[in-house]
């Protein structure tokens with residue numbers, strides 16, 4: 001059996017100093033977190049010496065896997081010449097030029113330190129540009145921890161007096177104005193756009209949309225839904241904000257063009273920092289002018305002590321440069337192979353699972369059919385337990401499969417790694433049907 005004694009000891013030390021023993025809600029504990037000692041390529045080594053194939057990659061950040069040598073070398077050099085300055089550096093220009101050259105919606109860009117900040121400034125920009133307050137977003141989608149981006153992630157509440165549907169605030173005590181000013185829509189549901197958005201459209205600054213919302217189930221956007229959304233936005237002067245913090249990894253030009261989405265503002269993060277903290281908000285020059293000081297105070301002040309720090313800029317530039325169109329195509333091919341093999345395993349065992357995802361991303365649902373709506377991803381107690389059992393059986397075979405998030409491939413992975421993932425899944429399904437799971 002696998003030994004986790006050191007992880008258990010570290011966790012008991014951590015219990016006294018961190019709420020819940022961890023420094024972010026998203027750390028998985030079953031029942032203790034796995035403490036990592038080192039990462040190399042597509043694997044991590046935990047503090048007990050177990051080697052694990054990493055399908056989490058720090059929540060899809062590490063597209064080249066761990067300790068990617070070209071990044072490590074460039075960053076090591078940069079460490080000796082200063083890691084942050086109040087002054088701008090050439091490195092921010094180089095990364096910006098690379099991103100602008102690839103991402104159609106990005107004519108200009110500002111760098112920040114996280115996806116949360118990128119979404120926050122995107123929403124502020126949309127408000128300043130339109131002069132409107134309200135935000136529309138899709139239930140279940142994760143957009144970071146800005147009050148206005150997290151309200152409604154977990155659905156709606158009923159207003160006490162009017163009975164109106166309000167966004168469920170992200171935490172107790174959040175201002176009620178947040179709940180009132182965030183409209184919650186259902187992804188892939190044109191009826192919801194008509195019911196929940198159109199009546200308030202003249203007050204809405206932005207529709208915040210992750211083209212393939214991962215927390216909501218890695219749902220594939222339907223073309224007629226994207227068309228309807230675009231038409232409503234254009235008709236009512238609402239800005240489309242594509243949150244590609246996670247899904248930019250789907251392609252050389254990002255995710256939006258793959259699904260017919262042409263956003264006014266786009267956010268990025270994760271892979272563009274090469275393993276270092278980053279976020280970016282971009283859009284047309286006309287919209288991005290809200291950040292321009294032009295002699296007067298800008299309409300939206302945007303600062304940040306570590307924003308555009310040269311370490312993140314250098315690491316991001318190298319990581320992205322090495323994501324050539326050929327490299328994206330290779331990840332697509334591996335992803336396709338994996339999803340096909342997982343799907344074949346499900347068909348062979350006639351098991352109640354479905355596989356979704358695109359490019360280097362995938363997710364396994366304990367459902368007969370691939371969910372198209374967030375409401376059909378909800379799991380009952382039995383399904384939740386089944387997914388936990390699945391994560392455990394992967395772990396036993398040395399694979400870290402994220403429990404509640406999208407899983408992803410990285411460029412150091414090979415066909416052999418992908419086939420191993422599929423074999424482990426197949427063995428899990430075999431055990432599952434033997435135990436009489438139906």
Ligand code: PMP
Nearest residue numbers: 114115116142143144243245246
């Ligand atoms: N938006 C999306 C779509 C995300 O996936 C995430 C992070 N998982 C965020 C925003 C927040 O990014 P960060 O954790 O860097 O603040």
